[in-house]
Amino acid sequence: MVTKTVRTIAAIFIIGLIALLILFGVSQSFRDALPASIAQRLPNMEPPAATALPAPRENSAETSGELIAIPGVDESTATPLPPTATPVPPTATPAPTTAATATPTPTHTPTPIPPTATPLPTSLKLEGLQNIPQTFNNCGPANVSIVLNYHGVEIDQEVVAATLKPDPNDRNVSPWQIAELIDGGPASPNGIDGLNIVVLSGGTEEMLKNLIAIGLPPVIERGIDFNDGEGWFGHYLTLFGYNDETRIFNAMDTFAQPWAPDGEPFTYDDVLGSWKDFNYTFFVIYPTEREPEVLAIVGELDEMAMWEKNVARAREQVQADPSDMFAWFNLGTNLTELGNLTGDIAYYEEGATAFDEARNHNLPYRMLWYQHRPYLAYFRIGRFQDVIDLANATLETTGGRNVEETYLWLGHAYTALNDPPNAGDAYREALKINSNFYPAQTALDWLTRDGG
Numbered sequence: 001m002v003t004k005t006v007r008t009i010a011a012i013f014i015i016g017l018i019a020l021l022i023l024f025g026v027s028q029s030f031r032d033a034l035p036a037s038i039a040q041r042l043p044n045m046e047p048p049a050a051t052a053l054p055a056p057r058e059n060s061a062e063t064s065g066e067l068i069a070i071p072g073v074d075e076s077t078a079t080p081l082p083p084t085a086t087p088v089p090p091t092a093t094p095a096p097t098t099a100a101t102a103t104p105t106p107t108h109t110p111t112p113i114p115p116t117a118t119p120l121p122t123s124l125k126l127e128g129l130q131n132i133p134q135t136f137n138n139c140g141p142a143n144v145s146i147v148l149n150y151h152g153v154e155i156d157q158e159v160v161a162a163t164l165k166p167d168p169n170d171r172n173v174s175p176w177q178i179a180e181l182i183d184g185g186p187a188s189p190n191g192i193d194g195l196n197i198v199v200l201s202g203g204t205e206e207m208l209k210n211l212i213a214i215g216l217p218p219v220i221e222r223g224i225d226f227n228d229g230e231g232w233f234g235h236y237l238t239l240f241g242y243n244d245e246t247r248i249f250n251a252m253d254t255f256a257q258p259w260a261p262d263g264e265p266f267t268y269d270d271v272l273g274s275w276k277d278f279n280y281t282f283f284v285i286y287p288t289e290r291e292p293e294v295l296a297i298v299g300e301l302d303e304m305a306m307w308e309k310n311v312a313r314a315r316e317q318v319q320a321d322p323s324d325m326f327a328w329f330n331l332g333t334n335l336t337e338l339g340n341l342t343g344d345i346a347y348y349e350e351g352a353t354a355f356d357e358a359r360n361h362n363l364p365y366r367m368l369w370y371q372h373r374p375y376l377a378y379f380r381i382g383r384f385q386d387v388i389d390l391a392n393a394t395l396e397t398t399g400g401r402n403v404e405e406t407y408l409w410l411g412h413a414y415t416a417l418n419d420p421p422n423a424g425d426a427y428r429e430a431l432k433i434n435s436n437f438y439p440a441q442t443a444l445d446w447l448t449r450d451g452g
Contacts (some may be wrong), residue, residue: 051231052362054393056386058390067345068382071423072446073439118212124242125250126150129217131261132157133253140164140173142254143219143236144181147285150217151195160326163188163436169402170433171369172234175199175221182285187436196288200298201334202310203280205272208249209242210297211284218284223277223326223372232364234278234371239271264442276317278371279330281308303341312333314354325361328354329371336377351377352386368394368406373411379416387413404430411443423447 062242129150134157136140141160148155163181164173177187179199184191203220210219217240224235240263241250247268256264286294295301311334317327332354339347355374368374368390378386391410394400413427424447430440 006213010122021079023436051365052387053365053367054170055359055361057349057389065345066382067343067348068380068416070379071412072443088110094432120209122245123241123243124209124213126212126215126217129238129240129252129263131252131256131259131263133259135161137171138165138168139236139254140178143238143252144178144183144285146238146252146254147217147219148192148195151285151287153192153195164216166435167402167433171399171402172405174370174372175281179285179328186438194288195285196291197283197285198294198298198301199283200306201279202279202306203275203282203298205268208271208282208298209296210240212239214290214297215294216284216286216290216294218282219274219277220282221273222271222274224274232277232366234366234369237266237271242268276330277326279314279333302452304338307334307337307341310339318357323361325358325363328358328361329367332358332377333371333373336373340376345381348377348380352381352383364395365393366399369399369403372405372409373386375405375412379409379412382416384413384416399423402433406430407433408437408440408443411447412439415443415447420447 083234087402095159129146131147132142132146138157138161141157141164144164145155145157145158148160156301160181161168164177165188176199179197180186180191181188182192182195182197182385202219208218208220217238219236219238222235222237223232225232235253235255238252239249240252242248243250246265248265249267249268249271250277251265252263253260284294284298309333314334315322316325318331322329332351335347335351335354339345339351355377375387378384378390387409391413394403394406395410400406407426407430411423411430414420414423414426424444427440427444427447430437431444
């Protein structure tokens with residue numbers, strides 16, 4: 001009897017060992033077949049990825065000396081690049097959307113506080129916001145839903161996500177995509193009736209508090225390690241209160257653990273420090289008729305002035321701490337946007353140099369999940385291998401394989417290197433991740449314009 005029991009236990013052990021070996025052998029295929037919300041909770045059986053993006057190659061400073069055209073974009077008939085700068089609020093009310101109620105009914109009646117008329121109150125907290133627990137990797141749609149519901153548009157985060165990121169595995173929703181959802185764009189032609197949005201970089205503490213004071217909660221992008229040591233991630237946060245005495249912002253964190261349905265406190269230093277990782281970028285959604293109040297706080301929407309001011313701010317931070325990778329990255333971003341506005345290659349070249357410095361200081365490997373200006377700067381000056389190196393480093397991570405911009409710029413680099421088959425494959429991969437990502441479709445149409 002004992003011998004039989006021992007044999008049974010041994011057989012079970014051997015079968016379990018074989019199963020485990022098989023699982024390890026097909027681990028990535030097995031994980032890829034699972035829903036992302038389940039796969040992320042499994043033990044990581046992949047080889048460890050690098051903890052930082054690769055440093056530039058020694059000869060990467062060599063450039064073409066001319067501005068390189070982006071496939072499908074620089075022709076007069078092409079669809080433009082997705083906006084990376086300031087969406088200017090439309091002067092007309094957009095047509096009703098099918099994804100939301102036709103006319104929003106505000107759930108609150110805040111008293112506008114003119115920012116220059118009287119001093120701000122020392123503390124204030126808006127009523128009428130309700131936190132929404134995000135589904136897997138869904139902080140962008142969840143935060144948009146929080147603000148839209150506050151403005152009386154009853155909409156679920158999954159409805160928002162259906163436009164912004166049809167595939168739940170998609171790791172990023174950029175502010176320009178959110179802007180097009182509200183104001184209207186190729187993926188959301190009608191926008192949302194009665195509401196506008198402004199997206200800005202270079203925000204300040206005073207801007208945030210002034211917007212809260214007039215009843216308009218701003219949403220910021222920030223960097224945070226909120227997974228207990230799993231490294232740096234990007235995350236959206238909706239601010240709805242502040243207190244100057246305690247130096248506390250009140251915010252809705254859609255990933256809060258333990259869950260905080262009524263929001264939770266964040267210190268000014270925490271918010272401003274982590275906001276820097278995203279160039280102090282924020283958006284605010286507001287009723288169309290309140291545009292003058294918003295502009296009185298954020299200033300007239302002069303993109304050149306904004307990016308020039310941001311360059312000066314980043315330069316000051318770099319001078320104060322030459323090892324500050326986020327300050328270097330922001331400097332690169334702001335210079336690249338000036339190049340985008342002016343067509344002056346010198347801005348792209350200086351921006352690329354700033355990005356090189358950021359990479360030399362161990363830039364987090366997830367950085368290009370969320371911010372993609374390095375691709376633009378390197379591509380414009382002909383540093384295609386840098387584009388490929390950064391894209392491949394991103395693709396070495398599970399999450400990075402689900403960022404459509406990675407494949408878009410990889411496709412652009414292959415196109416520039418006269419490799420249409422690989423370029424086409426890359427563009428199609430981008431569209432697999434996000435079928436609404438029209439820049440990839442534009443590039444693919446251009447690449448195959450002659451039936452190739």
